Amino acid sequence: MKPSPSDAFLVFCGGGVGAIIRVALTALFPDSAVDPLNMLPVTMLAINCAGALILGVLTGFLNSRSGGPWVRSARLTLGTGVLGGFTSYSSFALALAQLGAAGQYIDALIYLVLSLFGGYLMAWSGLRWGKVLGGRERKENYFQKGRGPR
Secondary structure, three states, X not given: OOOOHHXXXXXXXXXXXXXXXXXXXXXXXXXXXXXXXXXXXHHHHHHHHHHHHXXXXXXXXXXXXXXXXXXXXXXXXXXXXXXXXXXXXXXXXXXXXXXXXXXXXXXXXXHHHHHHHHHHHHHHHHHHHHHHHOOHHHHHHHHHOOOOOO
């Protein structure tokens, strides 16, 4: 489906909101306050993992709903827009490069592993929770156990 100007507007507005939330959180919780040893960019790690969890919940929930126009609008505004603006791959990549450039290779490896596996686990958990919230998981389990109509 070709994106419309209204689709772009939803993503634009959502992205602005997500970016403002990210900037506010990084100002409220600077890495030096969260990580006294100042080894890792903990705040960005937490933001990216939280964003992966929330996106998983949203996606799992929306996938369990019928495909009405509100589903598309919610996916564009909240998923692509808000959560796309909230999380930041470029900040992750820059922090990783800065750790490497400073010779902090072990810290860079820890940050890489925590970001990738933490993000994966959060997204996977979110998908599961979203399906449950959307009612799809209960129905699937009911029919898989042979209790449903035959």
